[in-house]
Amino acid sequence: MIDNSKTINFRIGQRIRHLRKKLKCSGTVFxxxxxxxQQQLSRYERGTNRxxxxxxxxxxxxxxxxxSYFLQSNYISSIEQHRKTQEKNNQLIAESCIKNDFN
Incomplete structure (x- = not known):
């Protein structure tokens, strides 16, 4: 039995759902x-239809x-999120160092 969460159809469906929700769009309108x-969209989002x-x-x-947005894996997205978090942390550390230098 194939694990649906590992298929390309499922991953593309996740990206479609993510885009739709990001746009605050209902399935019917999208x-x-x-x-x-709407039923076909639902099948795409679940990865049950190619x-x-x-x-x-x-x-x-x-x-x-x-x-390419639809072909990105969650792994790539999580790396990008980690990079943004790391940049934010580095900025906070730098600001803290500057603040401490003036005290």
Whole structure:
């Protein structure tokens, strides 16, 4: 049995859902803008149906995201998040050092 969470369809579906929620868009409205049914969108988001490259391209065009967004893994996203957190921590440390130098 294949673990659905490891399939490319599931990962792309996660990215579609993430984009839709980031845009604060309901499944019905998002599907309507893509000219597909809400049920079909739900199947894509769950990774149960294979999505065509044409539809991925249409989503990227309509919602102004690069097509590579859908191919990024959660691992890459978590690395980027870690990098941003590290930069923020470094900035706080630098500010603390400057503050302590003046006291």
């Amino acid at each position: 599907a309507k803008r893509l000219e597909i049914s 999505i065509s490259i044409e539809l991925i391209y249409r989503i990227s065009e309509k919602f102004d995201v690069h097509i």
